[in-house]
Amino acid sequence: MSSGTLVGLPEGMQRLKQDRYYAVVADDHAIVRAGLRDALEKPGLVEHDGIEVVAEVGDGLSAIAEVRKHRPDLLLLDVSMPLAGGVEVMVEVRRWSPDTKVVVLTGVSAVGLVSDLVEAGVDGLFSKASSNEEMYEKLPNILRGRRHIAKQFLDILEENPKPAILTDRERQTLNLIIRGRSNKEIAEGLGISIKTVDKHRTSLMQKLKVHSVPQLMALALKEGMIDASLEL
Amino acid sequence: MSSGTLVGLPEGMQRLKQDRYYAVVADDHAIVRAGLRDALEKPGLVEHDGIEVVAEVGDGLSAIAEVRKHRPDLLLLDVSMPLAGGVEVMVEVRRWSPDTKVVVLTGVSAVGLVSDLVEAGVDGLFSKASSNEEMYEKLPNILRGRRHIAKQFLDILEENPKPAILTDRERQTLNLIIRGRSNKEIAEGLGISIKTVDKHRTSLMQKLKVHSVPQLMALALKEGMIDASLEL
DNA sequence: AATTGTATGGGGTAAACACCCCAATGATTA
DNA sequence: TAATCATTGGGGTGTTTACCCCATACAATT
Numbered sequence: 001m002s003s004g005t006l007v008g009l010p011e012g013m014q015r016l017k018q019d020r021y022y023a024v025v026a027d028d029h030a031i032v033r034a035g036l037r038d039a040l041e042k043p044g045l046v047e048h049d050g051i052e053v054v055a056e057v058g059d060g061l062s063a064i065a066e067v068r069k070h071r072p073d074l075l076l077l078d079v080s081m082p083l084a085g086g087v088e089v090m091v092e093v094r095r096w097s098p099d100t101k102v103v104v105l106t107g108v109s110a111v112g113l114v115s116d117l118v119e120a121g122v123d124g125l126f127s128k129a130s131s132n133e134e135m136y137e138k139l140p141n142i143l144r145g146r147r148h149i150a151k152q153f154l155d156i157l158e159e160n161p162k163p164a165i166l167t168d169r170e171r172q173t174l175n176l177i178i179r180g181r182s183n184k185e186i187a188e189g190l191g192i193s194i195k196t197v198d199k200h201r202t203s204l205m206q207k208l209k210v211h212s213v214p215q216l217m218a219l220a221l222k223e224g225m226i227d228a229s230l231e232l
Numbered sequence: 233m234s235s236g237t238l239v240g241l242p243e244g245m246q247r248l249k250q251d252r253y254y255a256v257v258a259d260d261h262a263i264v265r266a267g268l269r270d271a272l273e274k275p276g277l278v279e280h281d282g283i284e285v286v287a288e289v290g291d292g293l294s295a296i297a298e299v300r301k302h303r304p305d306l307l308l309l310d311v312s313m314p315l316a317g318g319v320e321v322m323v324e325v326r327r328w329s330p331d332t333k334v335v336v337l338t339g340v341s342a343v344g345l346v347s348d349l350v351e352a353g354v355d356g357l358f359s360k361a362s363s364n365e366e367m368y369e370k371l372p373n374i375l376r377g378r379r380h381i382a383k384q385f386l387d388i389l390e391e392n393p394k395p396a397i398l399t400d401r402e403r404q405t406l407n408l409i410i411r412g413r414s415n416k417e418i419a420e421g422l423g424i425s426i427k428t429v430d431k432h433r434t435s436l437m438q439k440l441k442v443h444s445v446p447q448l449m450a451l452a453l454k455e456g457m458i459d460a461s462l463e464l
Numbered sequence: 465a466a467t468t469g470t471a472t473g474g475g476g477t478a479a480a481c482a483c484c485c486c487a488a489t490g491a492t493t494a
Numbered sequence: 495t496a497a498t499c500a501t502t503g504g505g506g507t508g509t510t511t512a513c514c515c516c517a518t519a520c521a522a523t524t
Contacts, residue, residue, distance in 0.1 A: 167500060180447035182480070195503045202483055211482085215412035217449050399470060414510070427473045434513055443512085444480095467524070473517085480511065487503085494497070 021051040021143055023074040026063035026089070027105075028081050033058070036076055039136060064092040071097045073143060078128070079106040079113065087116045094121060101142050103135065114153045125149045166207060173200040178217050253283040253375055255306040258295035258321070259337075265290070268308055271368060296324045303329045305375060310360070311338040311345065319348045326353060333374050335367065346385050357381045398439060405432040410449050 023040055027033045037053045051074065055066040060081045067075055075093055090102055103124035104117055117125055124142045126135040127150055138148040166174065169190075176186045183201065187194045210216045255272055259265045269285045283306070287298040299307055307325055322334055335356035336349055349357055356374045358367040359382055370380040398406065401422075408418045415433065419426045442448045 169501065178446055178450075180442070180444045180450065182444070184480085192501085193503055195505095196501070198482080199501085199503080201481080205482075210412070212412045212414065213445050213481090214410055214449055217446055218410075218412065401471065416510085424471085425473055427475095428471070430512075431471085431473080433511080437512070445511090465524100467522100469522080470520085472519075475516085476514080478512090478514105481509080483508095484506080486505085489502075490500085492497100492499075494495100 021074060022054045022070060022072040023051050023076060024055045024057065024063065024066045024070060024072045025053055025076045026057045026060070026066075026081060027076075027078040028058045030058065032078070036132075039132065040076070060089045063089050064096070067093050067100055068096045072100055074139075075100050075102045077102060077104050079104055079108070079117075087113070090117065090122060101145075103139070103142060105132075105135070118149060118153075122149070123147050125153050127152060166204065170200050170204050170207070173197060174204055174216070174220060177201065177204075177213060178220055253306060254286045254302060254304040255283050255308060256287045256289065256295065256298045256302060256304045257285055257308045258289045258292070258298075259308075259310040260290045260312070262290070264310070268364075271364065272308070292321045295321050296328070299325050299332055300328045304332055306371075307332050307334045309334060309336050311336055311340070311349075319345070322349065322354060333377075335371070335374060337364075337367070346388050350381060350385075354381070355379050357385050359384060398436065402432050402436050402439070405429060406436055406448070406452060409433065409436075409445060410452055 025033050025036050025040070027036065033056045037056060040051045040053055042050075054070045054072060057063045057066055058081070063075065063077065063081070066072075075089075077089060079087075081089075090104070093100055093102055101123040102121075103126070104122050105126055105128045106113065106117075107128040114125070124135065124138060124147065126132070126138075126148075130150075134150060138146075142148055172190060173186060176189060181189065183194050183197045186197045190197070205211060205216065208216060208219055210219055257265050257268050257272070259268065265288045269288060272283045272285055274282075286302045286304060289295045289298055295307065295309060298304075307321075309321060311319075322336070325332055325334055333355040334353075335358070336354050337358055337360045338345065338349075339360040346357070356367065356370060356379065358364070358370075358380075362382075366382060370378075374380055404422060405418060408421060413421065415426050415429045418429045422429070437443060437448065440448060440451055442451055
């Protein structure tokens with residue numbers, strides 16, 4: 001969460017506090033790993049005493065293993081790797097070493113991948129296509145706890161809002177809510193109890209990440225999730 | 233409220249319950265009054281023992297006086313009358329004889345007049361231009377407590393929604409409500425107390441005749457009362 | 465000078481909402 | 495067969511609405 005510390009080895013123990021960052025590099029191409037390692041270890045890249053690459057791996061499972069072993073400050077991760085993909089690695093890393101910052105490099109920018117990574121909580125997401133300058137610039141901030149998603153990926157997320165998979169009942173409920181129906185009216189309309197409507201409503205709000213009906217309406221209208229013919 | 237009853241005379245007293253409707257007819261033309269009376273008293277027009285016209289008047293003040301005196305079940309009222317117009321008569325009738333059904337005949341269909349009458353609570357509103365058949369048909373239902381506004385007037389109201397004059401504060405509040413702000417947030421945003429926001433909010437709902445935020449939103453969006461750029 | 469309208473708020477209240485926990489169905493899927 | 499998910503719903507709770515009454519202050523009208 002802060003500076004280079006907590007780099008432990010035996011699963012539970014933790015290292016001495018020291019002003020150095022430890023990193024694991026994961027990429028299936030040895031050449032790329034070498035390049036990344038050299039760049040990371042270049043003095044002056046980050047504050048304090050720089051970064052030390054404590055492990056290099058070429059597949060996902062190894063990446064997870066090394067992170068569990070070293071609990072590094074940073075995992076530099078290529079999405080396309082054998083044995084375990086970027087997202088699975090992320091999840092495991094989060095489980096076993098929550099304080100490890102995960103920076104992902106990706107060549108592809110599929111919506112699914114990007115949003116999965118962001119939801120899994122990547123700390124950094126950059127394109128392999130462009131130069132790595134951007135990543136190197138942002139790295140210090142990331143290590144301090146900031147998140148950096150390259151603009152192109154933010155754009156992708158923006159243009160491709162999660163369809164927000166609503167169940168039938170939730171969608172029906174949404175339509176009625178937006179038409180100004182109260183929970184009681186909806187319950188009567190759908191022939192179910194108020195409590196159930198209440199449940200659907202709460203699920204809706206959580207799925208759509210809103211906290212009030214007006215926000216719900218604005219979102220639903222914008223996303224075209226409902227008929228424009230809003231008759232009361 | 234139900235059948236022909238409560239037709240009292242001396243201001244406070246009330247008549248014996250009987251299955252007969254009592255009516256007052258108000259129109260400034262004697263010929264019209266006669267025609268209306270004949271039609272009303274025609275047997276079989278309404279259930280029970282028909283209608284008895286207990287008074288005919290040619291001006292608004294007399295209409296009010298007769299209604300106070302007889303407390304009839306029905307007041308058949310022409311809008312254009314000397315001394316007191318249709319709306320004023322309505323208001324007074326409502327005050328002095330709340331159970332009297334007021335059916336208004338009008339030649340003009342000005343928006344202001346129509347909406348005033350409807351808001352004052354006319355029980356029936358029909359055009360003098362067309363035949364009175366429609367009114368005679370609806371009369372039984374009106375006497376039972378239903379309201380009937382001729383479709384042409386409903387259309388007028390529909391096409392001519394009240395501009396709803398909102399004050400500055402109300403408009404500001406509306407804009408914030410629609411953006412999903414809670415009363416507390418609005419209060420902080422405007423630098424006033426929650427109670428005042430609450431007041432504005434209530435005023436809004438009443439002016440716009442809605443009872444829930446979604447209805448408020450839909451109306452505001454439809455009327456273009458707010459910016460379409462609904463950003464949360 | 466008296467009324468009306470806007471804006472400000474305190475007290476109070478019943479209803480509605482948002483959300484928590486828990487539990488029991490079926491249907492789908494692993 | 496076990497696990498997941500959608501749907502249903504009861505208990506319960508703190509917050510927010512919507513609206514009531516009342517009162518003050520100030521400006522614009524009448």
